[in-house]
Amino acid sequence: MNQNTGTNNNESTDLYKRMQRGDPQAFNRMVQEYEKKIFRIAYGFFRDRDEAMEIVQSTFLKVFRNMASYQLGSNFSSWIYKIASNLCIDRYRKHKKREENTLEIYNRTRETQPGNPAQMALVESKKEEIERAVNKLSRRQKMVFSLKYFSHKKLSEISDILGIANGTVKTLHFRALEKIKQEVATGR
Amino acid sequence: MNRCHHIQKLLPLFILQDGLSIEEENRVQRHLADCPGCRAKLNDLKGLVNTTRELDSDIDRVMETVDWEKNRRQILDKIEWERGQSIAPAPDGLSRWSPRLGLIAASVLLVGIMIGYLLFNPRSGSSVPSPSGSAADSTYSVAVIEENFKKRSIMEYFQQVRFYFLEILEAGQPQPLDPEQNHLLLTQTRYLQNSIENDYALMNAGELLRDIEFVLVEIEQYPSHRSTAMFAFIQDLIKNKRLLLQIHLVSKDIRNIKNGV
Numbered sequence: 001m002n003q004n005t006g007t008n009n010n011e012s013t014d015l016y017k018r019m020q021r022g023d024p025q026a027f028n029r030m031v032q033e034y035e036k037k038i039f040r041i042a043y044g045f046f047r048d049r050d051e052a053m054e055i056v057q058s059t060f061l062k063v064f065r066n067m068a069s070y071q072l073g074s075n076f077s078s079w080i081y082k083i084a085s086n087l088c089i090d091r092y093r094k095h096k097k098r099e100e101n102t103l104e105i106y107n108r109t110r111e112t113q114p115g116n117p118a119q120m121a122l123v124e125s126k127k128e129e130i131e132r133a134v135n136k137l138s139r140r141q142k143m144v145f146s147l148k149y150f151s152h153k154k155l156s157e158i159s160d161i162l163g164i165a166n167g168t169v170k171t172l173h174f175r176a177l178e179k180i181k182q183e184v185a186t187g188r
Numbered sequence: 189m190n191r192c193h194h195i196q197k198l199l200p201l202f203i204l205q206d207g208l209s210i211e212e213e214n215r216v217q218r219h220l221a222d223c224p225g226c227r228a229k230l231n232d233l234k235g236l237v238n239t240t241r242e243l244d245s246d247i248d249r250v251m252e253t254v255d256w257e258k259n260r261r262q263i264l265d266k267i268e269w270e271r272g273q274s275i276a277p278a279p280d281g282l283s284r285w286s287p288r289l290g291l292i293a294a295s296v297l298l299v300g301i302m303i304g305y306l307l308f309n310p311r312s313g314s315s316v317p318s319p320s321g322s323a324a325d326s327t328y329s330v331a332v333i334e335e336n337f338k339k340r341s342i343m344e345y346f347q348q349v350r351f352y353f354l355e356i357l358e359a360g361q362p363q364p365l366d367p368e369q370n371h372l373l374l375t376q377t378r379y380l381q382n383s384i385e386n387d388y389a390l391m392n393a394g395e396l397l398r399d400i401e402f403v404l405v406e407i408e409q410y411p412s413h414r415s416t417a418m419f420a421f422i423q424d425l426i427k428n429k430r431l432l433l434q435i436h437l438v439s440k441d442i443r444n445i446k447n448g449v
Contacts, residue, residue, distance in 0.1 A: 022271065024267070028260065043247050043250060043251075044247065049250050049254070056263075127239055127242055149241065180240075181232070184236070
């Protein structure tokens with residue numbers, strides 16, 4: 001939908017125009033196009049399926065409410081990702097206990113997991129350590145991390161989505177990795 | 189050492205092949221060839237990045253458990269429901285208003301829309317793109333006018349709150365506070381909260397409104413016999429929440445919001 005080919009651009013513009021007119025079919029198509037992409041961002045951020053589903057639904061409602069203010073011709077995917085990432089950050093801010101809760105859930109899940117062969121267990125345990133470390137990142141670091149590793153965005157795209165300078169994205173990404181490395185090394 | 193530190197900062201981007209210029213990439217490669225310490229760091233980091241990438245495949249597994257069809261239906265149902273609500277006559281927030289305030293608000297809204305229209309009418313050379321013709325374009329123009337009006341109302345409101353708080357902060361000793369002025373500001377705060385609740389671009393303003401509302405509610409409970417401790421408490425609240433600075437910053441943000449972004 002967001003390929004830079006002329007035909008696709010025309011199709012997209014037509015779709016967004018129809019959405020601005022309130023065409024349900026157009027909304028349906030847009031939801032189909034973006035639901036999984038938004039889920040990846042939100043799940044990468046919260047590591048929680050229900051939270052991610054909430055963000056997916058809220059994002060599309062927000063798009064619907066603000067569709068009239070979307071400027072045709074501007075980058076729709078950046079716009080919708082920006083809405084989704086802001087919703088994640090806002091939701092996170094409202095749930096100050098999130099980190100502790102997530103850790104609790106994580107610990108419970110870990111205890112109830114069936115035993116794996118040694119090799120798998122090692123990989124799984126490393127993944128869990130990283131996951132736990134990711135949960136300890138600051139909101140902005142976590143969002144950059146999620147967009148980079150779970151939504152596979154280029155750093156320049158992330159800068160566009162979050163509305164921050166490219167250099168800041170690089171620094172946030174570097175600090176996030178450093179923090180994760182440190183957390184994993186100390187095994188906290 | 190300094191050189192190693194600089195190179196190590198580039199290593200994550202080097203592994204991801206993203207964000208480095210060709211020159212930077214060559215510099216990293218040359219350095220790695222000569223520096224076993226940085227090579228070890230690179231391998232460490234590669235392991236970390238690779239394991240992180242595996243977290244990504246977990247998302248695919250979780251996504252398989254979602255009933256996307258059902259989720260889509262729910263979203264579209266909610267949208268349909270909201271569409272129905274948007275043409276309903278009386279929003280909840282307004283039902284609390286006294287008829288007098290309602291009348292004032294309606295007149296202000298009308299005058300504002302007229303001013304907004306005159307200021308941002310595309311024919312007067314506004315920068316807002318609004319090609320004439322289709323229904324969507326006129327919907328867009330109306331949305332832009334409403335958006336500008338909303339921004340203008342919030343800016344004016346922030347100006348009033350700023351003066352009100354400044355007066356309180358600059359008072360050396362407990363002052364009588366005008367309950368009517370406070371009540372009016374509180375009503376305005378709640379009205380604006382309602383009107384920008386769903387506005388993505390004004391999210392920061394929404395948060396500030398909540399802080400202001402909190403202080404105004406405290407002031408409403410300020411006793412008429414002027415307790416020194418209570419007055420100092422209100423002054424502290426305004427200072428601690430850094431409301432004047434926040435008002436300044438949010439107003440600046442609002443001025444910089446581009447239409448339709």
